[in-house]
Every structure is written in C-alpha cells, then in structure tokens.
Amino acid sequence: MRRLLxxxxxxxxxxxxxxxxxxxxxLLYLVASQARHAENPRDKILPTxxxxxxxxxxxxxxxxxRTGEIPLVADTKASLTRLGIAVGAAAATTLVLGLxxxxxxxxxxxxxPLVATISVIPPIAVLPIxxxxxxxxxxxxxxxxxxxxxxxxxxxxASHVAAIPxxxxxxxxxxxxxxxxxxxxxxxxxxxxxxIDSVRFSLGPAWVFLISAEAIASDVGLGYxxxxxxxxxxxxxxxxxxxxxSLLAVIIDLALLTWSRTAFRWAHAPGGRR
Amino acid sequence: xTPVLSFRNVWVExxxxxxxxxxxxxxxxxxxxxxxGPSGAGKSTFLRLALGQEAPSxxxxxxxxxxxxxxPGPDRGVVFQRYSVFPHMTVLQNVMFGARCDQAPLTGLLIxxxxxxxxxxxxxxxxxxxxxxxxxxxxxxxxxxMQQRLAIAQALxxxxxxxxxxxxxxxxxxxxxxxxxxxxxxxxxEHGLTILMVTHDIKEAFxxxxxxxxxxxxxxDPHAPHRYGSTAVYxxxxxxxxxxxxxxxxxxxxxATEA
Numbered sequence: 001m002r003r004l005l006x007x008x009x010x011x012x013x014x015x016x017x018x019x020x021x022x023x024x025x026x027l028l029y030l031v032a033s034q035a036r037h038a039e040n041p042r043d044k045i046l047p048t049x050x051x052x053x054x055x056x057x058x059x060x061x062x063x064x065x066r067t068g069e070i071p072l073v074a075d076t077k078a079s080l081t082r083l084g085i086a087v088g089a090a091a092a093t094t095l096v097l098g099l100x101x102x103x104x105x106x107x108x109x110x111x112x113p114l115v116a117t118i119s120v121i122p123p124i125a126v127l128p129i130x131x132x133x134x135x136x137x138x139x140x141x142x143x144x145x146x147x148x149x150x151x152x153x154x155x156x157x158a159s160h161v162a163a164i165p166x167x168x169x170x171x172x173x174x175x176x177x178x179x180x181x182x183x184x185x186x187x188x189x190x191x192x193x194x195x196i197d198s199v200r201f202s203l204g205p206a207w208v209f210l211i212s213a214e215a216i217a218s219d220v221g222l223g224y225x226x227x228x229x230x231x232x233x234x235x236x237x238x239x240x241x242x243x244x245x246s247l248l249a250v251i252i253d254l255a256l257l258t259w260s261r262t263a264f265r266w267a268h269a270p271g272g273r274r
Numbered sequence: 275x276t277p278v279l280s281f282r283n284v285w286v287e288x289x290x291x292x293x294x295x296x297x298x299x300x301x302x303x304x305x306x307x308x309x310x311g312p313s314g315a316g317k318s319t320f321l322r323l324a325l326g327q328e329a330p331s332x333x334x335x336x337x338x339x340x341x342x343x344x345x346p347g348p349d350r351g352v353v354f355q356r357y358s359v360f361p362h363m364t365v366l367q368n369v370m371f372g373a374r375c376d377q378a379p380l381t382g383l384l385i386x387x388x389x390x391x392x393x394x395x396x397x398x399x400x401x402x403x404x405x406x407x408x409x410x411x412x413x414x415x416x417x418x419x420m421q422q423r424l425a426i427a428q429a430l431x432x433x434x435x436x437x438x439x440x441x442x443x444x445x446x447x448x449x450x451x452x453x454x455x456x457x458x459x460x461x462x463x464e465h466g467l468t469i470l471m472v473t474h475d476i477k478e479a480f481x482x483x484x485x486x487x488x489x490x491x492x493x494x495d496p497h498a499p500h501r502y503g504s505t506a507v508y509x510x511x512x513x514x515x516x517x518x519x520x521x522x523x524x525x526x527x528x529x530a531t532e533a
Binding site for chain 2: 165176
C-alpha cells in the first residue's frame with residue numbers, strides 16, 4: 001500500500017478534486033437560502049441568486065441619477081486607481097530602497113533600522129494621523145496602503161538582494177562593473193521577479209487597507225459601497241461585490257504571474273515540486 | 275622582468291588570530307602557480323588578498339610593480355568554484371558583460387558596431403571553450419562543467435593581467451575535471467596567461483602548475499592554535515620531470531586521501 005504522502009491526483013481527477021469543495025459550498029448556500037426563503041419570502045440575509053442578479057443589474061447597468069455614473073464602474077475605477085497608485089509607488093520605492101540597502105553597506109547602516117522600525121507600526125493605527133495630515137481625500141487612502149505594504153516589501157527585497165552570492169558581485173567587479181552597473185545589470189534584473197512576487201503577496205493587505213480607508217471616509221469605491229449598503233442589510237449587493245473584488249484580485253495576481261514568467265524566464269525553473 | 279603579482283612580507287591577522295604570516299612571493303609573467311594546503315590553512319586568503327576583497331594587516335601586494343587597488347577590478351580575472359556566472363543572462367550575454375561594462379559605463383548596453391565587435395570577440399572565446407552551440411541558453415540549463423567553461427570565457431574577455439582560480443574544478447566529476455584540465459592548459463598556452471590557482475587536489479596542482487606552493491603553518495602551539503599563521507612552506511618550480519612524481523613532503527602535508 002502506497003503512503004498517502006506519495007499518492008498524487010492526476011489530470012482531470014485533480015481538477016475535479018479542486019472544484020468539489022467549491023461546489024459543496026455553493027450547494028450549501030443554495031440549500032440554506034432556499035430554506036430561509038421558504039420560511040420568510042422577504043429574507044435579506046441569504047438572498048437567492050435571482051435576487052442578486054436583479055440588484056446587480058441596477059448597480060452595473062443603470063446610471064445613478066445623482067452622479068450620472070454607473071455605480072459598479074465608478075466604484076471599480078476609483079478603487080483600482082487608489083490601489084494602482086499606492087502599489088505602484090510602493091514598488092518603485094521598494095526598488096530604489098531595496099537595491100540600495102541590499103547592495104550598499106552605507107545605505108544598510110543608515111536606512112536599515114528606520115525601515116525596520118516603520119515596518120512594525122500597525123498601519124491602521126496611523127490612519128487617524130493620515131486623515132489629520134492629508135485630509136479625507138484620495139491622498140490619505142493612498143498613503144495608508146503605501147505605509148501598510150512598502151516597509152515589508154523594502155525589507156524583503158533588501159534581504160533578497162543581499163543574498164545574491166558574493167562571488168557574483170566580485171565577478172562583476174573583475175569584469176569592470178561600477179557600483180551603478182552592478183546595481184543596474186546584476187542586482188536589478190535578479191530583483192525584479194522577487195519584486196513582482198512581493199507585489200503579489202502585498203496585494204492581499206493592500207486590499208484590506210483600501211477597503212478599510214474607503215469604509216471610514218469616502219464617497220465612491222468598492223469598500224465604500226459595501227459599507228454603505230450594509231445599513232440596509234443589502235446582502236444581495238454585498239455578496240456580488242465581494243465576489244467581484246475577489247475576481248479582480250485573481251485577475252491582477254494572474255497578470256503579474258504571467259508577466260514574471262514571460263519577462264523573467266530564467267527565474268522560473270521548469271518542473272520542481274508544486 | 276617585473277613580476278605580475280608580488281606579495282612582500284604579507285601578514286593577515288584578525289586580532290590575535292594570525293591567518294598568514296611573513297608571506298613573500300613573486301609570480302612571474304606566464305607562470306601557472308598552484309597553491310595547495312590543508313583545509314583552513316588560508317589558501318583562499320591568498321586569492322582574497324589578490325582580488326582586493328581583503329587588505330593585508332602588514333606588508334604590501336603589488337600588481338606589475340604598483341600597489342594593487344583595494345577592490346576587485348578588470349586587471350584581475352577570477353573564476354570561483356560556484357556562482358561566478360550571472361543566472362539572468364544568456365551564455366552570450368554573460369561573456370559580453372565585460373565589454374559592456376568597458377564601453378557602456380552608463381547603461382551597460384551596446385549598440386551598432388560596438389555590439390557587433392563585442393559579439394564577435396565573445397563568440398570566438400565561446401568557440402574556444404566549446405560553448406559555441408549553446409550561446410542562447412541560460413546558465414541553469416548548463417552542466418557544472420559547462421558553467422565553469424562559461425565562467426572562464428567570461429573572465430578572459432577583459433584580458434586580465436592575472437587569472438585567479440579558486441578551486442575552479444572542485445565541484446566537478448572526475449571525467450569532466452580532466453577535460454577542464456586540458457581546456458585551461460590550452461587557454462593558458464594560447465593566450466599567454468598568468469594564472470594563480472588555489473586547489474585542494476594535489477595531483478591537479480602538479481599536473482597543471484609550472485610552480486607549486488604549499489601553504490601551512492611552520493610552527494604550531496597546541497595551546498594557542500591561532501597564535502601562528504600559515505606561510506609558503508614549500509615552493510617547487512617544476513620542470514616536466516617533476517610533474518610525474520609528487521615530492522614526499524608535499525604528499526604528507528596535504529594528506530594522501532586528498533590526492
């Protein structure tokens with residue numbers, strides 16, 4: 001008898017196995033929803049798929065008479081813009097600081113302790129400060145996401161760059177590379193796949209900070225909408241919105257992974273234990 | 275003739291811990307010097323000193339009669355046992371890196387005729403080391419021996435005054451090692467290289483070198499093992515006859531098991 005450790009699902013079986021728990025969860029929801037509606041046809045806690053579809057049609061197809069915009073589109077645009085600017089700025093900062101701290105002993109001595117200190121501050125705790133300093137507009141939301149993810153990303157990239165074998169750095173110097181060229185041609189290309197990975201991992205926390213900030217002070221955005229309709233127990237809007245946010249997250253993650261695989265082919269070993 | 279590399283009364287000490295003491299050594303142009311010695315005797319410290327990764331506590335190191343710069347530079351090429359090629363560059367890009375640093379110090383990118391010229395040079399060296407067929411692959415796809423061939427080709431492109439080899443064949447299979455011996459001997463003759471090689475394989479040291487230097491402690495205090503440092507205890511200039519028989523003193527020093 002083969003050990004369980006060594007038994008591997010193959011091909012279609014694997015796909016089926018992955019879909020099974022999801023199917024069970026969906027089925028459980030449908031059964032529970034059905035049961036609640038049998039008792040009370042106006043139940044709001046577990047809306048039926050039909051009710052969700054109907055509400056989402058209003059959110060996704062009809063213009064809000066007050067703003068003249070389609071709510072789902074406006075919310076998505078606002079949230080993704082905030083997320084994009086914040087994550088982009090965090091990635092750019094990480095690249096500059098991570099490479100410097102990883103490569104240059106002086107930068108490590110000067111900036112290392114500062115980054116380490118900032119990274120232990122709980123970001124949500126500084127949100128009031130951000131609101132006071134930057135006001136309730138876009139800036140404070142973007143800065144919250146930035147402060148939430150950048151310190152971790154900088155530390156991760158710096159330690160990755162510092163782990164490039166000494167031999168490579170010495171070899172580059174014996175080939176005539178200056179500090180600048182070592183950074184540009186040796187460290188930067190090897191840092192990029194790690195930076196992309198780091199962005200992928202940071203997107204989870206980034207969404208949390210985005211939705212928190214939008215919930216507290218905003219007039220548009222996916223997080224704002226969820227917390228707004230919560231007052232009316234509108235699960236028929238909240239659930240599809242959560243699904244939409246998750247779908248966006250998956251799409252962004254896949255796009256980053258695909259970019260890393262195509263642009264940095266050397267970093268992705270074929271095979272290996274998955 | 276001015277020696278390419280000379281150590282003048284060099285000491286390396288960390289506090290009370292003496293690693294090398296009183297080392298004086300001249301490497302003549304065109305020499306292939308092998309350095310052997312037991313583990314921990316400070317063989318690799320020689321290379322770190324020559325590279326400028328480390329500075330001597332006393333004494334001086336000269337390259338072509340002038341004090342060596344205190345950091346690695348293109349006048350001294352190096353091949354390490356591992357990790358000396360760039361995993362994110364193809365074989366050709368790895369070899370062209372030296373030319374790119376030399377001619378494009380701002381971007382590291384070559385265009386037009388400079389690129390064509392550098393590529394032709396790189397291709398010529400890759401052909402010599404037997405890698406002409408795999409210029410477009412990444413180092414990960416190469417075997418250990420192939421990666422070392424690449425590391426050597428990469429180091430040769432800048433025409434260093436001296437080539438430093440740090441256990442270059444230590445991680446290779448015996449058969450591959452023999453091929454590499456042939457390769458490095460051929461390149462040494464053809465390019466008129468001056469080579470300083472550190473190895474723990476004494477047969478290799480005698481087979482390849484024109485001169486073998488054994489590094490060990492001359493004095494030993496069992497109560498204070500770090501009190502005395504290593505120095506060159508034997509220095510054999512080899513003619514062809516010597517190459518077949520390893521002197522007894524050296525065989526005893528480095529241990530028959532390693533041979």
